[in-house]
Amino acid sequence: MSRRHPPAAGEVTRFAPSPTGLLHLGHAFSALDAARAAGAGGRFLLRIEDIDTARCKPAFEQAIFDDLALLGLSWETPVMRQAGRMDAYAAALDRLAALEVVYPCFCSRKDIRAEAERLGGAPHGPLGTPYPGTCRDLPAAERQARIDAGTPHALRLDHARAHERVGRPEWTDRRHGTFQADLSEIGDVMLARKEVATSYHLAVVVDDAAQGITLVTRGEDLLPATPIHRVLQALLELPVPDWRHHALIADDDGRRLAKRDDAVALRAYREQGHSPAAVRALAGVPD
Numbered sequence: 001m002s003r004r005h006p007p008a009a010g011e012v013t014r015f016a017p018s019p020t021g022l023l024h025l026g027h028a029f030s031a032l033d034a035a036r037a038a039g040a041g042g043r044f045l046l047r048i049e050d051i052d053t054a055r056c057k058p059a060f061e062q063a064i065f066d067d068l069a070l071l072g073l074s075w076e077t078p079v080m081r082q083a084g085r086m087d088a089y090a091a092a093l094d095r096l097a098a099l100e101v102v103y104p105c106f107c108s109r110k111d112i113r114a115e116a117e118r119l120g121g122a123p124h125g126p127l128g129t130p131y132p133g134t135c136r137d138l139p140a141a142e143r144q145a146r147i148d149a150g151t152p153h154a155l156r157l158d159h160a161r162a163h164e165r166v167g168r169p170e171w172t173d174r175r176h177g178t179f180q181a182d183l184s185e186i187g188d189v190m191l192a193r194k195e196v197a198t199s200y201h202l203a204v205v206v207d208d209a210a211q212g213i214t215l216v217t218r219g220e221d222l223l224p225a226t227p228i229h230r231v232l233q234a235l236l237e238l239p240v241p242d243w244r245h246h247a248l249i250a251d252d253d254g255r256r257l258a259k260r261d262d263a264v265a266l267r268a269y270r271e272q273g274h275s276p277a278a279v280r281a282l283a284g285v286p287d
């Protein structure tokens, strides 16, 4: 059974950026929001989400530290870094395998597109087209033969089996309400990639538990992914935080800010000598 965190004096929150680009005002809002949610008696933690080593760059990681300092934030050290935690993710995958809720998937993106089309264009789920299930029911002997032949494969969550194990567990978002985690429209998500032995979904769940996070604050763009996290927590019998997904801030034309848009990068404000108070105001956070 999943345990709830005991009520704490303050919340334990985190900011969990990926060093794949420069942070912008949206990240500033998110980091300040997490720090504020920790409040006086709480703890604000930083986690570097650097599992995608091909896209993560040390210079972007340094910029994260500099940008957060510009915002006047301080955080506990040592900072957790996902790249050093592959053993923890492998252990979680082993537990899920023992529960028989994961399976190897040998499909390429092209295979998946072709199969989805053959099935008459799969419905678009909240996180894109769900995996059409091609590898879910491969005979065990064939699976083993392909693995033995060294065929690269990902690992997927069998969502129907997962629901058989843990039902549809509840989760609470403090802005949006209480939900039951239902993966039927999301499908069999990837838990480990061919080239990276974990995925965002698995790592975030394992690490939020390891860091004792009681309140996950992050942008609303990740709201549709939270049912996956809640189901994984139930399967792995991890403590259950609350969530608070905040609205995303947009540019003057109403578009979502992107990491590739250097104009709104926090570094630009740093270089122009803006004060923490000025950047907080630009990010829309009351001082």
Ligand code: GLU
Pocket (backbone or CB within 6 Å): 016, 017, 018, 049, 204, 217, 218, 222
């Ligand atoms: N690393 C994710 C990002 O940069 C955030 C993950 C999370 O807060 O759960 O978008």
